[in-house]
């Protein structure tokens with residue numbers, strides 16, 4: 001609104017298409033709570049990872065052949081022959097894991113600080129839509145190298161749909177374009193794997209649009225009340241996000257250069273064989289909690305429903321959580337439940353990677369039940385009965401009350 | 414507010430140093446990260462490995478021509494007649510757009526080996542056509558003589574001679 005470009009060329013564009021003004025508002029003047037911690041860096045890191053995946057993916061597509069006879073070899077060709085092909089492929093493969101790490105932290109940040117509550121319900125929903133799209137994209141991408149894990153992962157996951165009564169088998173045949181996972185399946189997965197990241201990019205724009213309409217939440221969960229509470233996005237958060245990015249890149253590079261296959265499965269370096277299933281098939285780590293839920297249920301349809309339910313229930317979170325206080329900092333009981341829930345999710349991840357037998361099965365069931373108990377029973381009840389700690393009157397008050405001891409120390413020194 | 418960055422002589426601040434150091438490092442890092450994405454489009458190792466082609470000349474009769482593929486490009490191997498050679502040698506070089514004696518374009522006069530790609534915009538010229546008894550490019554009308562030299566039309570240069578050698582009397586290695 002108050003954007004007055006000095007550069008005549010930018011002004012010329014602005015008068016005809018107010019894009020420079022939008023960008024200026026979003027990346028420059030956007031009034032941001034002055035107390036955001038590094039937990040608020042993961043959104044921009046997720047955006048960075050989306051760009052990394054798209055750029056490396058486009059490069060891989062230049063050298064990859066989506067055909068059952070050539071796919072595996074074309075990936076080896078990328079690894080051995082293409083200039084820096086090994087680097088770009090490892091960036092893309094490890095990048096998917098980094099993307100999920102960052103988005104999981106981003107989601108748990110939202111859970112801890114109650115960022116899903118009014119007026120940010122739609123922002124939360126858009127985030128979940130991104131999450132679902134990411135899972136579909138990652139799954140189809142993993143099929144492309146056409147190794148044993150690719151093939152059997154594709155078989156198992158597409159067969160989930162056969163649990164649907166009456167039409168299940170027809171749907172699976174339709175997904176495959178045949179009577180088994182084969183060349184038509186590989187071709188459509190490649191097409192969709194290329195398409196979906198751009199759909200994600202579109203939803204990210206809506207996500208950020210919605211964010212900028214309600215404004216960012218912050219560690220106190222108290223909204224911005226006056227000018228004192230906010231600072232412009234640039235330079236404060238551009239620099240903070242860039243610093244976060246630098247640290248994150250060190251973490252990413254550690255995997256990329258020192259353990260590029262650590263997060264993958266060695267069986268995927270065996271070419272796909274439709275006649276032999278590997279002894280122990282597991283999905284990529286970021287799907288493990290959902291895989292554990294699937295296997296916890298001794299019924300085909302039930303397992304599939306519960307697995308999808310585990311994500312869908314998150315859409316109802318803004319209404320399940322009855323507390324009007326956002327931040328867990330002021331919710332003594334919820335705060336503890338939050339950490340138990342985190343532990344439960346880690347347990348589910350661990351169980352998902354173990355064979356479905358004996359104690360693993362029992363623990364898998366306990367963890368699954370607790371997942372839903374937390375979201376469907378504990379969350380609504382705690383909101384009704386918990387006595388919150390007093391909230392600060394404003395973000396500024398909260399920040400200043402914390403600064404005091406530091407200042408006294410400085411004075412004493 | 415207190416100033417934490419005292420100004421040094423001639424207006425240079427410690428902040429300035431930090432900005433330049435951080436920005437410079439960022440720029441170098443970004444450039445290093447971009448390079449692999451540019452380099453990947455260059456020929457890969459398996460393409461570079463296919464850099465030579467051998468051709469057997471024994472089956473090519475006088476006056477006829479064989480096209481072999483070298484690095485994905487057509488190579489014309491022409492067994493020239495006495496008349497072809499004579500007309501190629503009997504030219505006033507000063508009248509040529511790209512002057513070059515025939516002797517510089519061959520190892521053995523009866524064998525003319527050249528890349529069959531028009532030096533205008535890359536079409537493959539047709540043999541035995543055009544005003545000079547050599548090749549004619551149908552795309553925009555370039556005429557080449559029996560030495561593959563440009564004589565008329567928009568092409569700026571003679572057909573290119575690839576590096577090649579005779580392995581024995583009947584075999585050549587191109588590349």
Ligand code: HEM
Pocket residue numbers: 039040041042043044046047048050103106107110113115116120123124126127128130131200204207208211215216217218
């Ligand atoms: C491609 C994936 C994603 C991208 C690029 C992305 C991007 C962003 C960015 C840049 C922000 C602002 C910075 C921040 O608060 O961290 C943001 C905020 C937010 N995102 Fe995402 N996000 C993604 C996925 C998700 C997912 C999966 C969810 C949850 C289901 C989610 C929920 C939220 C919420 C609730 C906010 C507002 C947070 C607040 O202000 O407290 N996002 N997102």
Ligand code: FES
Pocket residue numbers: 531532533534535536550551552553554555566567568
């Ligand atoms: S390409 Fe041969 S004349 Fe233009």
